[in-house]
């Protein structure tokens with residue numbers, strides 16, 4: 288992965304290059320930020336840059352892509368580059384009773400290459416056929432880290448260990464990881480990746496140098512949608528607007544296609560039931576939604592978040608930022624007064640919470656019923672009075 292292949296994030300790239308140029312590479316770093324912002328891609332570009340042997344790399348502000356180290360990095364087969372990620376028993380493993388990262392390394396490399404290093408947890412579960420199971424970074428893998436890093440590096444100055452989605456660390460494995468971070472082997476670089484820091488043990492967090500990866504700017508997402516996904520100008524503009532700084536979200540929007548308008552209709556009908564306080568119908572619809580695949584349901588809730596955000600914009604007289612069809616317009620006109628400063632943050636929190644729980648396999652029908660009842664209350668929340676300016 289070259290820095291120039293990263294979508295956006297010019298400042299962060301410069302900062303990372305700067306740490307190498309000034310010999311200030313912290314031995315354990317956590318790249319954190321939302322899904323689709325490019326954390327893993329940045330970590331890989333950073334590791335490749337550190338390892339690149341081209342003497343001109345600082346002048347070019349990028350790895351050369353051609354030296355022996357870069358060639359191995361391009362294929363993710365550098366002997367000093369190691370990965371740990373969440374796994375669970377899978378038919379793809381030889382020893383599926385004792386799942387390890389190594390057993391699905393081939394699948395990992397394939398997925399990364401195919402998705403150009405922008406992947407989601409769902410992509411990964413799907414790739415190794417563990418859609419419905421709880422995956423974790425397990426004790427076996429954490430013990431293996433010590434073993435792997437105790438060898439001297441083969442070819443580079445540094446051995447690099449990339450640990451993806453640290454929030455999935457199995458609690459019993461935490462002491463082992465902590466021990467390695469406290470007493471790191473010589474010349475090792477730990478690049479940990481997480482979406483949120485609040486699910487990581489504070490004892491581990493305190494050992495890490497934090498690198499916040501923010502949302503990608505709109506323009507680079509637009510450019511990537513045009514060049515990498517071959518979207519038309521209009522679709523790319525729409526995707527960039529709706530992606531909230533996440534490239535994987537833009538990809539998901541493209542893949543969603545018709546699902547988007549179907550989700551709109553379902554959301555509209557659901558909100559009507561919530562508004563009319565039809566609890567019996569809500570019970571039924573929640574049960575039905577609970578039977579859908581997790582992925583479909585999560586997409587539905589994400590579309591809901593977009594619709595709610597649009598309502599708020601319309602309420603603020605910024606409807607020009609919202610592009611809607613005529614059918615949608617009618618709904619927005621009626622519904623947007625019910626979404627305002629007094630309830631939007633709660634709406635967002637509750638939807639995020641539901642997505643979070645659905646991801647973790649809690650009974651989806653119950654989650655949807657809970658959410659319906661909360662929405663029912665939120666729709667009745669008082670609009671804050673505008674403060675008078677005069």
Ligand SMILES: [Zn+2]
Nearest residue numbers: 339351354357
């Ligand atoms: Zn190179």
